[in-house]
Amino acid sequence: MSEFYPFGGRAGLRSTFSLGMSFVLVFAIVPAVAVVVISFTDIRGLPYIPINWVGIENYLTFFSGAKLGYNLHALQNTLVFAFSVTIFQNLIALLIAVVLSTKLRGRTFYRAVVFMPTVLGVTVIGLIWSLIFNPSAGPGASIWSWFGANSAFFGDQHIALALVIFVQVWAGLGLAVVIFLAGIQAIPEELYECASIDGAGASKKLRHITVPLLAPSFTANVLLCIVGSLQSYQLAYVLTGPNNPATQLLSLAVFTQAFGGGTSSGSSQSQGYAAAISMVQFVIVGIISIAVLVYLRRQESKT
Amino acid sequence: MTTLTSGKRVDSAEAPPRPERGRRRRRRLFTPGKVVSYLFVLLIMVMYLFPLGFLINTALKSTTEFYKDPVGLTKSFQFGNFAQAWQKGHFGAYFMNSVMYTSVAATLNTVVSLVVGFPVSRGYVRHRKLWYGIFVAMLFLPNALMTQFQLVLRLNLYDTALGYILIMASGLGVGPLLLVGYLKSVPKEMDEAAALDGIGYWRFMFTFLPPLIKPVLATIFILQAIGVWNDIILATILLPDPAKSPITLGLFAFQGTYTSQWGLLAAATMIVAAPLVVAYVFLQKFLVGGVAGSVKG
Numbered sequence: 001m002s003e004f005y006p007f008g009g010r011a012g013l014r015s016t017f018s019l020g021m022s023f024v025l026v027f028a029i030v031p032a033v034a035v036v037v038i039s040f041t042d043i044r045g046l047p048y049i050p051i052n053w054v055g056i057e058n059y060l061t062f063f064s065g066a067k068l069g070y071n072l073h074a075l076q077n078t079l080v081f082a083f084s085v086t087i088f089q090n091l092i093a094l095l096i097a098v099v100l101s102t103k104l105r106g107r108t109f110y111r112a113v114v115f116m117p118t119v120l121g122v123t124v125i126g127l128i129w130s131l132i133f134n135p136s137a138g139p140g141a142s143i144w145s146w147f148g149a150n151s152a153f154f155g156d157q158h159i160a161l162a163l164v165i166f167v168q169v170w171a172g173l174g175l176a177v178v179i180f181l182a183g184i185q186a187i188p189e190e191l192y193e194c195a196s197i198d199g200a201g202a203s204k205k206l207r208h209i210t211v212p213l214l215a216p217s218f219t220a221n222v223l224l225c226i227v228g229s230l231q232s233y234q235l236a237y238v239l240t241g242p243n244n245p246a247t248q249l250l251s252l253a254v255f256t257q258a259f260g261g262g263t264s265s266g267s268s269q270s271q272g273y274a275a276a277i278s279m280v281q282f283v284i285v286g287i288i289s290i291a292v293l294v295y296l297r298r299q300e301s302k303t
Numbered sequence: 304m305t306t307l308t309s310g311k312r313v314d315s316a317e318a319p320p321r322p323e324r325g326r327r328r329r330r331r332l333f334t335p336g337k338v339v340s341y342l343f344v345l346l347i348m349v350m351y352l353f354p355l356g357f358l359i360n361t362a363l364k365s366t367t368e369f370y371k372d373p374v375g376l377t378k379s380f381q382f383g384n385f386a387q388a389w390q391k392g393h394f395g396a397y398f399m400n401s402v403m404y405t406s407v408a409a410t411l412n413t414v415v416s417l418v419v420g421f422p423v424s425r426g427y428v429r430h431r432k433l434w435y436g437i438f439v440a441m442l443f444l445p446n447a448l449m450t451q452f453q454l455v456l457r458l459n460l461y462d463t464a465l466g467y468i469l470i471m472a473s474g475l476g477v478g479p480l481l482l483v484g485y486l487k488s489v490p491k492e493m494d495e496a497a498a499l500d501g502i503g504y505w506r507f508m509f510t511f512l513p514p515l516i517k518p519v520l521a522t523i524f525i526l527q528a529i530g531v532w533n534d535i536i537l538a539t540i541l542l543p544d545p546a547k548s549p550i551t552l553g554l555f556a557f558q559g560t561y562t563s564q565w566g567l568l569a570a571a572t573m574i575v576a577a578p579l580v581v582a583y584v585f586l587q588k589f590l591v592g593g594v595a596g597s598v599k600g
Binding site: 003005006007008009010012013016017019020021023024026027028029030031032034035038043045047095096099100102104110111112113114115116117118119120121122123124127128129130131132134136137138139141142170175178179202227231234237238251254255258259271274275278279281282286289 | 348444447448457475502504539558569
């Protein structure tokens with residue numbers, strides 16, 4: 001039920017609210033829901049081509065012998081990518097946040113530096129790291145040569161995914177640090193004082209106060225990170241291109257299938273099939289994030 | 304607290320050093336824990352600042368110098384790289400495109416967040432819980448690139464700035480949620496007092512409310528502006544005409560053309576990054592606070 005409405009006429013309310021919501025509905029919600037619908041069609045990237053209803057054919061194609069290997073590989077990459085990013089990003093961010101929550105000189109500066117990639121965006125980040133890991137000459141190549149090795153880095157299919165994971169963690173760390181820091185600052189100071197009186201050292205305070213009371217921030221961070229990284233492909237796209245099998249992620253496969261990856265092509269691709277991949281991915285993201293959420297909530301109530 | 308007291312009293316390594324009187328201040332500054340913390344922070348700073356420093360250094364090198372000695376400090380200071388990159392990459396035009404897309408889309412986005420967030424937070428519309436649930440659910444929508452492309456195509460807005468801006472502005476993200484959270488701190492009596500003075504809903508929302516909630520509106524605008532400015536995927540899909548490219552796409556194309564001319568590429572990257580870094584220096588506090596608030600809310 002609506003609450004007491006002090007302004008006289010409701011015309012202003014009705015018009016602005018419905019205008020705002022219909023805008024979001026048309027350009028964001030309907031397209032998202034329509035993905036389900038077009039995944040049952042053979043819609044293409046060109047207008048004026050008849051659209052046929054094909055039933056579950058796109059899904060059968062996804063699991064068919066010809067495509068299954070490729071798709072399972074993309075799925076495996078996605079899971080490796082998402083779980084590695086989530087684990088490394090949160091552990092390192094927790095460590096940084098704990099260190100920055102102590103009274104260090106210049107800690108706001110350190111926080112600002114770590115947060116900066118959030119603003120830089122994937123293109124700039126991608127170029128910076130392509131420069132550092134460029135195979136012919138650069139700091140990456142120098143470090144590798146100390147061990148008498150050389151590498152094609154993003155072109156090497158054995159380490160390309162690991163490097164993309166590294167860059168993703170580098171780029172996403174700042175956000176996680178800020179969330180952890182906010183959580184740490186919300187812990188009452190008295191708890192630490194009590195612990196000091198009881199004779200607890202820094203490591204005990206960390207284990208028995210900071211970590212358990214940070215559980216809600218931890219849940220938020222892990223969930224944000226896992227949902228984000230299961231769907232993220234922009235860095236892989238910028239660093240290794242749209243068609244590199246070593247870094248083929250499900251979400252990148254959606255993009256390449258629908259738009260061909262190049263800036264010019266994209267007309268003849270079956271976007272229905274791309275929508276089917278997108279739906280499979282959506283279901284996987286949903287299952288994993290609900291499982292993670294339930295697990296973390298249970299851990300929270302235990303401590 | 305029982306777990307703390309029941310354990311061993313103090314680990315000898317963790318015990319605060321008990322300094323002699325005269326040396327007290329110095330010893331407090333350099334406990335082993337502090338040293339480890341500073342070393343750790345130093346390592347992290349190197350991880351973050353070295354890439355930027357290396358980018359600047361490379362931007363000042365000629366291509367031959369880079370390949371001869373990629374890691375050493377520049378000796379020739381090729382400031383010409385910047386002029387050359389600016390000219391060859393048409394960054395002036397791309398920059399103006401990006402400014403236009405970003406300002407219009409972020410403004411539209413902020414206004415929409417306001418008009419849908421305000422009545423929901425106040426309960427002026429029915430089913431406020433349901434609307435709030437929709438705002439949350441919008442964060443978890445599936446990847447809708449194909450359908451957004453089809454929609455824009457069928458509206459005859461393909462390859463137009465308008466189509467791109469509408470799609471970019473419609474992703475509200477955390478905007479309405481931030482607004483609902485912040486409006487809890489603005490008492491509803493404000494609305495009632497204004498209404499008693501004969502101010503209508505429309506005028507209240509657009510002229511009286513914004514000054515009261517400036518911080519949250521700024522945060523929403525900035526978060527959205529970052530998203531639009533850095534977008535590359537939707538721009539690739541919806542704006543095939545290079546003349547309409549935003550600056551990110553311009554940089555990406557530039558990278559494709561001048562693949563191994565690292566001096567030039569680094570200079571171009573710096574041209575694109577510089578406005579972001581400058582804006583970040585000024586807006587940093589706002590942004591970090593806003594992000595932390597959005598998670599709590």
